[in-house]
Amino acid sequence: MYEKDGEKYFIVDGHIHWWDASPENQKNKYGDGFIRCFYDYHKNLSPKEYVWPLEKYQKYSQEDLMHDLFEVGYVDVGIFQPTYLSDFYVEGFNTTERDAVLKEKHPDKFILNTSFDPRYEQQGLEEFEEKVRRWNPKGVKLYTAEWKGDSKGWKLTDEWALKHLQKCLDLGVTNIHIHKGPTIWPLNKDAFDVSDVDDAATTFTDLKFIVEHVGLPRLEDFCWIAVQEPNVFGGLAVAMPFIHTRPRYFANLIGELLYWAGEDRILFSSDYALWQPKWLVEMFVDFQIPEDMQSELGELTPNIKRKILGVNAARLYDIPIPEGMDVADEGTTPEITDKPPVPVGT
Amino acid sequence: MIERAALVAALSKVRDPELDEPLTDLGFVSALGEDEGRVTARLRLPTYFCAPNFAYLMVADAKTALLSIPGVTEVNVVLEDHFASDEINSGVGANESFRATFEGLANDELGDLRALFNRKAFLVRQEKLCREVLDAGGHPEDLPSLRLADLPSSRAAERYLERRAELGLDMSPGAPVVVTANGTRIAGTRIDEHLRFARTIRISVEGNAGLCRGLLATRYGTPDPEGVTT
Numbered sequence: 001m002y003e004k005d006g007e008k009y010f011i012v013d014g015h016i017h018w019w020d021a022s023p024e025n026q027k028n029k030y031g032d033g034f035i036r037c038f039y040d041y042h043k044n045l046s047p048k049e050y051v052w053p054l055e056k057y058q059k060y061s062q063e064d065l066m067h068d069l070f071e072v073g074y075v076d077v078g079i080f081q082p083t084y085l086s087d088f089y090v091e092g093f094n095t096t097e098r099d100a101v102l103k104e105k106h107p108d109k110f111i112l113n114t115s116f117d118p119r120y121e122q123q124g125l126e127e128f129e130e131k132v133r134r135w136n137p138k139g140v141k142l143y144t145a146e147w148k149g150d151s152k153g154w155k156l157t158d159e160w161a162l163k164h165l166q167k168c169l170d171l172g173v174t175n176i177h178i179h180k181g182p183t184i185w186p187l188n189k190d191a192f193d194v195s196d197v198d199d200a201a202t203t204f205t206d207l208k209f210i211v212e213h214v215g216l217p218r219l220e221d222f223c224w225i226a227v228q229e230p231n232v233f234g235g236l237a238v239a240m241p242f243i244h245t246r247p248r249y250f251a252n253l254i255g256e257l258l259y260w261a262g263e264d265r266i267l268f269s270s271d272y273a274l275w276q277p278k279w280l281v282e283m284f285v286d287f288q289i290p291e292d293m294q295s296e297l298g299e300l301t302p303n304i305k306r307k308i309l310g311v312n313a314a315r316l317y318d319i320p321i322p323e324g325m326d327v328a329d330e331g332t333t334p335e336i337t338d339k340p341p342v343p344v345g346t
Numbered sequence: 347m348i349e350r351a352a353l354v355a356a357l358s359k360v361r362d363p364e365l366d367e368p369l370t371d372l373g374f375v376s377a378l379g380e381d382e383g384r385v386t387a388r389l390r391l392p393t394y395f396c397a398p399n400f401a402y403l404m405v406a407d408a409k410t411a412l413l414s415i416p417g418v419t420e421v422n423v424v425l426e427d428h429f430a431s432d433e434i435n436s437g438v439g440a441n442e443s444f445r446a447t448f449e450g451l452a453n454d455e456l457g458d459l460r461a462l463f464n465r466k467a468f469l470v471r472q473e474k475l476c477r478e479v480l481d482a483g484g485h486p487e488d489l490p491s492l493r494l495a496d497l498p499s500s501r502a503a504e505r506y507l508e509r510r511a512e513l514g515l516d517m518s519p520g521a522p523v524v525v526t527a528n529g530t531r532i533a534g535t536r537i538d539e540h541l542r543f544a545r546t547i548r549i550s551v552e553g554n555a556g557l558c559r560g561l562l563a564t565r566y567g568t569p570d571p572e573g574v575t576t
């Protein structure tokens with residue numbers, strides 16, 4: 001919970017990790033390259049006082065996480081989004097099994113999501129069912145750029161991906177978090193394109209699709225989908241830290257999201273330990289669209305901030321919101337429209 | 347001996363297809379040398395995991411651009427510090443297609459990908475041009491009848507025309523300015539939403555370009571042109 005100027009905010013961090021990218025756990029040069037790439041994001045976009053040494057960044061403790069999120073970071077509930085990267089790390093980067101250690105110790109502090117990889121086909125389907133039985137998750141985090149031997153990625157429209165999504169529906173795993181990365185099969189396609197989410201969201205209207213990074217670097221593709229599909233949401237991981245480095249750009253980004261997706265479908269995320277929720281929450285609550293941009297982009301009210309910081313995610317995950325921190329109205333979600341007549345063309 | 351300026355000029359015509367900016371402006375060229383017609387260029391990218399298809403395009407385009415300089419007989423473009431450096435360097439070095447370079451991982455060449463981003467770049471440049479026209483006192487209701495012949499001589503107009511010509515759209519003086527990426531005229535009633543979506547593409551691309559510059563600076567310890575601006 002965060003309180004400022006008489007306003008209270010219930011904080012749900014929609015995307016957190018407890019990873020192990022230590023040299024001992026790196027399988028190959030790609031594991032090293034991956035964490036160094038993350039580290040550059042961390043260093044480039046964090047305030048100086050929040051930058052960790054590389055060694056700590058590679059592997060931080062349970063205590064670090066509990067401290068940064070709950071003792072100083074104002075987070076009420078954090079949602080674990082596992083990212084396996086089994087081809088890069090011996091024990092995986094951030095698996096459901098690893099996150100479960102913390103979930104078991106602090107059941108009220110965490111939502112534990114799991115994951116699946118459709119390329120394991122029938123065997124994967126069975127293992128996924130087993131994971132759901134074991135942890136009873138309400139969501140999955142899917143990374144479509146994950147490498148698996150010779151394969152450099154997959155799409156939500158692949159045959160076995162659809163079977164897994166059907167299984168999600170059958171088992172009540174209704175929140176599907178999608179994270180796009182730089183590779184895909186086939187490599188000649190744009191790996192960041194989120195149009196497969198469009199197809200999946202149309203097919204599975206009872207599932208909610210949360211596009212991580214609000215589609216960045218393809219914000220426009222995400223907005224295009226969100227305006228048509230009421231069951232598509234955007235997670236602010238990676239977008240949030242621009243609030244510090246480029247506040248006017250952040251204002252534009254939030255303006256776009258409010259215009260296309262509306263205030264009810266945007267979720268706060270720190271992507272911890274990429275960034276820390278403490279400064280993100282403080283800056284976001286203090287943030288306002290610069291005056292000269294307000295005629296175009298409007299203003300951020302405390303209620304809009306409350307929804308983004310916690311209420312929207314709490315609704316997706318049935319997390320009880322303490323009294324005085326909920327937002328009664330349903331907001332001003334833009335009307336869902338037909339495809340806007342502005343194709344980039346094919 | 348070939349002037350260094352000629353090498354830089356050739357590379358300044360090669361752009362990052364996603365960001366629609368020259369490699370030279372983005373800081374992606376880390377070294378450039380020439381000896382008796384043999385040119386070596388080294389390229390570096392903001393992250394180890396930058397998308398391999400765009401990386402391949404930049405390396406291949408840099409090679410083509412340098413080879414087009416009179417007197418250049420041999421070009422070696424080296425991509426540094428990338429997960430697919432080996433594949434791309436040897437593939438482009440041997441003039442292999444993308445599909446052959448990433449055997450089994452691709453089912454086509456990169457023409458469609460490049461064309462898609464050319465169309466996005468065109469829409470972004472068109473939106474910037476329209477904003478300039480409106481900022482200069484133009485009226486939104488006049489945009490539908492705006493023709494190429496009416497354009498001011500400005501950098502934004504120049505950049506717009508450059509991408510428009512590249513897409514093969516109608517360049518005659520009477521052609522309408524506000525069109526889809528396929529060249530279809532936009533009806534007056536739809537211009538607002540057309541430009542509204544183009545603006546979203548612009549914000550996406552501007553954000554990526556800023557992030558890429560920042561990550562490159564962090565990665566190589568160079569000054570960050572996109573550093574904190576508060």
